[in-house]
């Protein structure tokens with residue numbers, strides 16, 4: 001496995017400014033970055049996977065992120081199977097708080113056990129510390145303005161796509 005190739009996995013339902021910040025930081029650290037939309041069976045989805053892919057691609061393009069970034073999805077097996085398919089040696093996760101550390105640590109240990117793959121935790125800018133996809137889903141679903149929390153393409157889509165106006 002190649003430690004210059006990394007995967008940033010997540011539900012991205014929807015992508016937030018915090019996600020984009022982690023993607024930008026990771027893209028600067030690795031030669032090739034795979035941003036991977038993974039179905040999380042533990043969460044009730046708002047957006048279909050294809051829509052999340054489109055929004056991620058548009059957001060990454062608009063943010064003018066330097067580096068080789070590939071957007072893909074994975075729903076047929078373990079995350080580490082995808083990592084092995086693309087020869088990635090690193091998983092990257094954003095950590096906002098101790099709650100994220102507690103949530104991510106068991107997954108990192110399991111992924112290392114499964115495939116001897118390392119997980120690297122990156123700290124997003126503190127301005128994104130309180131942003132989560134679940135809050136964005138709730139605010140958007142109730143008709144609130146989510147534009148301070150998400151990339152412009154996501155805000156545009158949620159304004160029309162979810163609220164239907």
Ligand code: PNS
Pocket residue numbers: 009010011012038039040043077078079080106107108110111
């Ligand atoms: O954005 P999320 O929902 O916190 O991301 C969690 C995700 C999708 C990365 C995690 O659920 C995952 O890795 N799922 C893939 C299935 C898998 O490989 N599970 C075993 C290792 S945790």
